[in-house]
Amino acid sequence: MTTTFDPFPTRFDDTWRAFDGIHGGMVLAAMLRAASVETGAVPAAATAHFYAPVRPGPIDMTVQRGPAGRSPGVQVRAGTAATALVRLSRGAAAAARHAPSIETVVDPDSLAGLDIPIDFVPFSQHLDIRPINAARPFAGGPDPKFDVWIRLRPGLEFTGVERAAILLDALPPGLFAIRTAPAPIPTVELTAHFAPAAGSATGPWHRLRHRTVWWTSDECVDETELFTTDGELAAQARQLRRILDTSR
Structure with missing residues (x-):
């Protein structure tokens, strides 16, 4: 069954643009919302493939139900630029029996924020990074x-899974920490587990x-x-990126 994606959002706002297209985490969040609207289920995992930059503007989003099996899922398409296979939870969410944890460190409100120029990365205006x-x-x-400590700015309405998808892709490649100049290193595949x-x-x-x-x-x-x-x-991710400039 294929349906037209409607309720969230009707278009991608230019404020969510990264370098050459809409922030990948936002695109994934929209595809997760489409899967939830179509099925009424909560996404448990997703693998997204990005073939081209997703441009600001109206969304052409479709959802295709997969074959019945032990792991229900749907395929979501964002036009021709991106697709995602979304696996769905089989029942109501419960506390994890065992999951990695981490010690609480210094209060984020006591740390200085990371200043990312909005004209360089527009979607950074929606983030608070410490x-x-x-x-x-x-x-x-x-x-x-x-x-880092990180949060979305107040006033943005997302489910917990959608918020996790955005935050998982919020930081630049780890390579940027050792480089001395920016370079295009776009994501081509992103797998997230919630x-x-x-x-x-x-x-x-x-x-x-x-x-x-x-x-x-x-x-x-x-x-x-x-x-x-x-x-x-809350969530884990792995992503494959292309390096389009190898200079340091």
């Missing part, structure tokens, strides 16, 4: 990883740990973990 470690984009540091805590977080702040685990001259893979303020794992 670095925990010393890594900064283009600072030429020793390790390709970031550790723990029960993604839907039960009690506050807006999340701890985000993000690193590049390996890279070549042409591509890299990033891993990301998102935790609630209580230290519970």
